[in-house]
Amino acid sequence: MNVMTIKSFWKKSAAVALVGVLLTVTACGTTGKSPTSTEKEIKVTTTIGMITDIVQNVGSTHVKVxxxxxxxxxxxxYKASQGDIKKLDDAQIIFYNGLHLEGKMVEILEKMGKEKPTVAVSEKIDRKLLRSGAEMATEYDPHIWFNVxxxxxxxxxxxxxxxxxDPAHKEDYTKNAAxxxxxxxxxxxxxxEQIALIPEASRVLVTAHDAFGYFGDAYHIQVKGLQGISTASEYGSKDVSQLRDFLVEKKIKAVFVESSVPKKSIEAVIQGAKEKGHQIQIGGELFSDAMGTTGTPEGTYVGMVRHNVDTIVKALK
Incomplete structure (x- = not known):
């Protein structure tokens, strides 16, 4: 190949490459998005499973949660491990509940908030809609997911x-959220509709700790918990006796255990009622502060709520 032929070859190659680049730019301008191969997922770290479920549904393919x-x-x-700290460090954005649900992680989350977006999902909820914590006069009940x-x-x-x-994907986030x-x-x-099927006299939900207050307010069912809104609070023989007497007086037939709380606390109440001549059964296991196993219906927020409702109605109806 002579010198003139080589120069001609490179001129043609450069022209072809330029056309290719222009076509790519034109295609990107038409769709308003970068090519799929160059898109990167946003790294998101969440605390509780209910928040993880929101982010997965709203973020979809644009996030890695x-x-x-x-x-x-x-x-x-819950206490954060060194592995958890790394997951928080690696995230581009962090979502947590707030309202001191993640009590032992507050300092860590505050530190992260100085370095990257660290968002409490409860942030914009009108405080007038929140329940005050019975044993903590200045705090709010953090179990907001129980009012859908x-x-x-x-x-x-x-x-x-x-x-x-990530404003480039605003349309997708808006559509997914809707x-x-x-x-x-x-x-x-x-x-x-389902809770309304329970006779009003039997519409009493008794659990190990007071996680279902929002549920009770929203769906018109009386709620009683052995412990306060936090499982970090201690319960004593007086608490057991008071709840036992309430169950005997109201002739409540069923109480419920929680997937994230040891059963021994509620079992003490059942035994106390038995000694008073009143038989109480465990109506089933409810998901309170944690969802079910990933891959099961209860491993989603909607599936968890449905499971809880069906379990309560079946036991009390």
Whole structure:
């Protein structure tokens, strides 16, 4: 190949490459998105499973979510491990509940908040809609996911935070959140309709700790817990006696255990009622501070709520 032929070859190659680049730019401009091969997932770290579920639904393919707390884990008592610290460090954005649910992680989350977006999903909920913690006069009950309407507000918080971090995918986040909110509206109606089937005199939900206050307010069922809103609070013989006497007086036939709380506390109440001549059964296991195992229906927020409602109605109806 002579010199002129070589020069001609490189001129043609450069022209072809330029056309290829222009076509690629034109294609990107038409769709408004970068090519799929160059897109990167946003690294998100969450605390409890209920928040993980929101982020997965709203973020979809644009996020890679790492949840710290799995099935059966009590967030009130949870201590972050070195591995958890790394997951928080690696994240581009962190979502947590707030309202001191993750009590032992507050300092860590505050530190992370100085370095990257660290969002409490309860942040924008009107404080007038929150329940005050009975044993902590200045605090709020953190179990907001048990009022599905409040959890819809948490979903909107996640949506808006992802949009602020990644505005290029605003349309997708908005669409995904809208679809998820429809599911929440449906499970909210289901809970209202099903709990209403329980005779009013039997509409009493007794559990190991006071996690279901929002549920009681939203779906009109009386709630009693042996412990306070945090499992970090201690219960004593007086608490057991008072709950036992309440159950005997009201002739309550069933109480419930929780997947993230040891059964021994509620079993003490059952034994106390038995000694008083009143038989009480365990109506089933409810998911309170943690969802079910990943891959099961109860491993999703909607599935968890449905399981709880069906278990309560079956035992009390």
């Amino acid at each position: 790492t949840g710290l707390m799995n099935a059966g884990v009590d967030p009130h008592l 309407k409040l959890w819809m507000k948490a979903t909107e918080q996640v949506r808006d935070s992802l949009i602020a971090l 679809a998820y909110l429809v599911k929440l509206e449906e499970i909210d109606r289901y809970a209202t």
